[in-house]
Amino acid sequence: MAGHEDYKEMLAAHGLGALDVEEARTLELHLRDCADCGQELDEWKATAAMLALEAAPAAPSEQLKDRIIDVVRNDVAESKSSGSTVEPSAASRRERTNVVSLPTHRKVSSGIPSWFAIAAGLVFVVLLGSLYVLWRQNKAARQDLARLAAQVQETQQQVARQREVIELVNAPGARVSQLAGTKEVPGAHGMVAYDTSGRAILMAKGLPAPPAGKAYQLWFIAGGKPLPGKVFTTDASGAGTLTDSMPSAAMNSPIFAITLEPAGGVPAPTGAIYLSSGA
């Protein structure tokens, strides 16, 4: 690293703007902390500036003054509308020493900030767009997830019901009755499994969705008399399940039937029979 005296040797050339880029950079670092060198540099700059007088004086065109006034007025309008009054103070911090940066450091012209602003604006718009797309994808993914979760829950319920049926059927003394569709729904079928404790599980398939305000009701028919069971509806595939307790009166040779009734269920059947285990 160069010492103070080495930097002093560079000052005259720097005042002339003739240092190579690397030297100028290291000297500028030194100048931040060395007021003595800063003051001497100012003097060299004053000397160098006198060289301008060696150039023959020349007159610009008469219109140039008007053009400058125009540009300045536009600049006033621009800075008022864009609030770009920050520039002088930023420049002030950087060049408090009246130092006009060396040509090599001056590549950043006044046009750059506006290009930068445009580029930054574009990036912002692209980010906003990406954000929107991500939000949309996220929303769609959440909907998919909710649908899948519902399907999983439904499937789990079906599995649980089937397991219940299997357990029930495997229990000692358990029985299964097949139900067939009547002329209302010839394609429908079902089964009721029940054990000796009276626990009964119905699984029906091929039933149409009940109209609004209606539901299917299970009947236990004992000795020709229908005893009311619970009501149920079907899912989108036309399947319906139900767990119920058989009335003790129906425990011996029961007949099962499904009718379409008011949604709350009724004490005695009123609607058409859809499924039946009886002849």
Next chain:
Amino acid sequence: MHAEPAQTSDIDLLHAIARSEEGALTALYDRYRLILFGLLVRILNSREEAEDVLQEVFLQVWRRAADFDQERGRPFTWLVTLTRSRGIDRLRVLAARQRLTDSAALEVRAEASDAVADTLHAEQREIIARALASLPAEQRGALRLAYFEGLTQSEIAVRLGSPLGTVKTRMRAGMSTLRELLADQPQNFFGSGPG
């Protein structure tokens, strides 16, 4: 001769410009247009480019007059340094653009300046001319290459086929002599005006 510029100092003009007084900017322009335009024509060899850069310079003066710190130097130095810097910037851009065309710039040089009489600064011109004339030719040459062509010491060494150390020594010696000769001039040698 202009009567008005003699009455308002450069410093006062810069303060007024900092307060966005348009009249102060045109007064400063009137006072220095011949020097600054002459400098730019010398650097750029083109009146058109010189006008373009001079316009940039005065826009810059308009925006940054508040940054001028009179503790650190005179308005003349500030203004000339800014102008030269902008001129060299433009020269480099043009050089990069025209490198392939290899235009006969030297032939243009003689007639490009379109010199006029600058009665305001005639005395100061005379002083700098005498000071430069007193320098050895190689020192004067090095200073001119740096100032008007924007060459660094290394570039000057290559241009002249001289060792870098020699160029550095010549440049330092030339600047020191100039500084001594000009230091003999009154404090208000340039443009500070009354006070």
